[in-house]
Amino acid sequence: VTTVSPTYAEEIQHPEYGYGFDGVMRSRRDHLTGILNGIDTDEWNPEADPYLPQPFDAQNLEGKAAAKRALLDIYQLPVDEAALARPVIGMVSRMVDQKGLDLIAAMADGLPALDAAFTVLGTGEARYQDMWRTLAARWPDRIGVYIGYDERRAHLIEAGADIFLMPSRFEPCGLTQLYGLRYGALPLVASTGGLRDTVVDASPEHLADRTATGFTFTDIDAAGLGWALTRAREMYADRPAWLRLRDQAMRTPVGWEPSAARYAELFSDLVR
Numbered sequence: 001v002t003t004v005s006p007t008y009a010e011e012i013q014h015p016e017y018g019y020g021f022d023g024v025m026r027s028r029r030d031h032l033t034g035i036l037n038g039i040d041t042d043e044w045n046p047e048a049d050p051y052l053p054q055p056f057d058a059q060n061l062e063g064k065a066a067a068k069r070a071l072l073d074i075y076q077l078p079v080d081e082a083a084l085a086r087p088v089i090g091m092v093s094r095m096v097d098q099k100g101l102d103l104i105a106a107m108a109d110g111l112p113a114l115d116a117a118f119t120v121l122g123t124g125e126a127r128y129q130d131m132w133r134t135l136a137a138r139w140p141d142r143i144g145v146y147i148g149y150d151e152r153r154a155h156l157i158e159a160g161a162d163i164f165l166m167p168s169r170f171e172p173c174g175l176t177q178l179y180g181l182r183y184g185a186l187p188l189v190a191s192t193g194g195l196r197d198t199v200v201d202a203s204p205e206h207l208a209d210r211t212a213t214g215f216t217f218t219d220i221d222a223a224g225l226g227w228a229l230t231r232a233r234e235m236y237a238d239r240p241a242w243l244r245l246r247d248q249a250m251r252t253p254v255g256w257e258p259s260a261a262r263y264a265e266l267f268s269d270l271v272r
Contacts, residue, residue: 201214
């Protein structure tokens with residue numbers, strides 16, 4: 001029995017995540033394996049992405065700055081010096097409770113206090129679509145929303161955002177946070193499932209040993225999300241620390257090679 005992350009393999013052995021199969025999973029735990037998904041590193045490659053104004057990588061980030069300008073422009077947000085100095089928080093998501101939209105709704109009035117811009121792409125429940133439309137109407141210079149899906153916008157959000165928001169209540173693996181790592185949009189995620197396995201929190205310990213790649217929160221509620229957003233905003237103001245963190249994130253392996261090796265090892269063991 002395989003699933004798509006080590007943490008999720010543990011979570012589905014408990015009633016909260018097992019949905020009636022937790023007993024079956026516990027009885028099979030010796031035969032249960034969690035192996036992370038990878039991403040298509042050809043399709044999601046900032047060095048050769050046709051949707052971006054210019055290429056970039058961890059060594060040359062001029063293209064990321066150009067992507068930020070293009071992202072703000074396509075969402076009709078200000079592109080002046082002050083706007084470019086603020087962090088852009090991007091989100092590409094289904095607008096449902098599972099993806100943490102209820103957490104955002106509970107703290108929505110506090111979003112402008114972060115002094116950041118938001119660029120949002122997705123569809124889902126009408127109440128959350130209306131929430132984002134209302135927020136964009138109230139703060140048209142800070143919040144841009146596109147209800148629907150657009151491939152170019154999805155790539156521009158990953159490339160142009162400074163922070164990628166993914167506060168899922170549960171997430172077997174997740175891919176968009178992996179795109180964020182590769183494109184230098186630091187993931188801000190709930191500590192669950194594959195998000196916990198792929199994003200290393202910017203705690204003092206992990207900053208010191210240079211393993212940090214983003215921001216996580218373990219109390220999956222509005223207060224936990226607000227705490228993580230505030231931490232990310234404060235760190236963004238410390239430019240040397242932010243640039244080191246972004247560099248670490250962009251150098252994180254996110255392709256299929258390690259996972260494919262794990263599957264090959266598993267199948268070889270089964271044959272033996």
